[in-house]
Amino acid sequence: MLTKFCLVFGAATVLLTSRVRSSAVTRHKRSDDTNPLELVVENLSKQVSTLTAEVTVLKTKIASDEKxxxxxxxxxxxxxxxxxxxxxxxxxxxxxxxxxxxxxxxxxxxxxxxxxxxxxxxxxxxxxxxxxxxxxxxxxxxxxxxxxxxxxxxxxxxxxxxxxxxxxxxxxxxxxxxxxxxxxxxxxxxxxxxxxxxxxxx
The missing domain is CATH 2.60.120.40 (Jelly Rolls)
Known part of the structure; x- marks a missing residue:
């Protein structure tokens, strides 16, 4: 009886471990995970937007000064x-x-x-x-x-x-x-x- 219980418990452990590993592999393949390169591009895009806004403000000020x-x-x-x-x-x-x-x-x-x-x-x-x-x-x-x-x-x-x-x-x-x-x-x-x-x- 004890031997049978050990076999069942061992099989369950192997199955659970297999599922956890499978889940980990599957998570890395999810489409909503962010690629490091995409993060860099996103940050650069934000910086460009900020600089563009600053340039617009400066152009407006220069135009006002010229008038x-x-x-x-x-x-x-x-x-x-x-x-x-x-x-x-x-x-x-x-x-x-x-x-x-x-x-x-x-x-x-x-x-x-x-x-x-x-x-x-x-x-x-x-x-x-x-x-x-x-x-x-x-x-x-x-x-x-x-x-x-x-x-x-x-x-x-x-x-x-x-x-x-x-x-x-x-x-x-x-x-x-x-x-x-x-x-x-x-x-x-x-x-x-x-x-x-x-x-x-x-």
């Missing part, structure tokens, strides 16, 4: 004599980010298309040759804002004008004497012209 445009100018001498319909060319640019404003011509040339904010202030005084002066902000030949400063009553007068407008790349913006007669503006920081890009076109 920074702003200027602020006034005249270093006094008075500023401007001929009929002439440009008020302010020769000192305290700020000129992007270099789009010319201190030689007084013209701002838009480097990119977008929404811009322009502002101009001009002054006249009682001893000026022209006690009443006009000025306007122009986009090419189109006036978009106009003002007047009048010192005929014996006191200094200053006027500020502004224009929030869309400008296309290459268009020129300037401060101009709007009358067909000569104008004399008070110089230094009392007559200024400034502008900046508020939002570039996408």
């Amino acid at each position: 920074d445009v702003a200027f602020y100018a006034w005249h270093s001498t006094n008075p500023i004599a401007v001929g009929p319909l002439g440009i008020v060319a302010l020769n000192y640019a305290l700020t000129n980010i992007g270099g789009a404003y010319s201190t030689l011509t007084g013209v701002f040339t838009a480097p990119v298309s977008g929404l811009y904010d322009f502002q101009a202030t001009f002054m006249t005084h009682p001893s000026s040759t022209n006690k009443k002066v006009y000025a306007g902000i122009y986009i090419d030949t189109r006036m978009v804002s106009e003002g007047v400063a009048d010192s005929q009553h014996g006191y200094w007068d200053q006027s500020t004008i502004r224009a929030l407008v869309h400008v296309t790349s290459g268009q020129q913006v300037m401060l101009r004497n709007v009358l067909g007669t000569q104008a004399e503006y008070y110089g230094y920081p009392y007559t200024t012209f400034s502008g900046f890009l508020l939002r570039a076109d996408q």
Whole structure:
């Protein structure tokens, strides 16, 4: 009886061992096991995705930096004599980010298309040759804002004008004497012209 039990127990042990080994072999052959090479490829793919995202962010930042445009100018001498319909060319640019404003011509040339904010202030005084002066902000030949400063009553007068407008790349913006007669503006920081890009076109 004991001998028979030993034989049965031994046979069961052999069968169980065989099944465990078979299971181990079968597990190595499962399709959901990961190949070491596949792990390397997966990790590299994740790194590439991360680097691609970083490059995209950097490109966006560079594009944004390239679109920074702003200027602020006034005249270093006094008075500023401007001929009929002439440009008020302010020769000192305290700020000129992007270099789009010319201190030689007084013209701002838009480097990119977008929404811009322009502002101009001009002054006249009682001893000026022209006690009443006009000025306007122009986009090419189109006036978009106009003002007047009048010192005929014996006191200094200053006027500020502004224009929030869309400008296309290459268009020129300037401060101009709007009358067909000569104008004399008070110089230094009392007559200024400034502008900046508020939002570039996408």
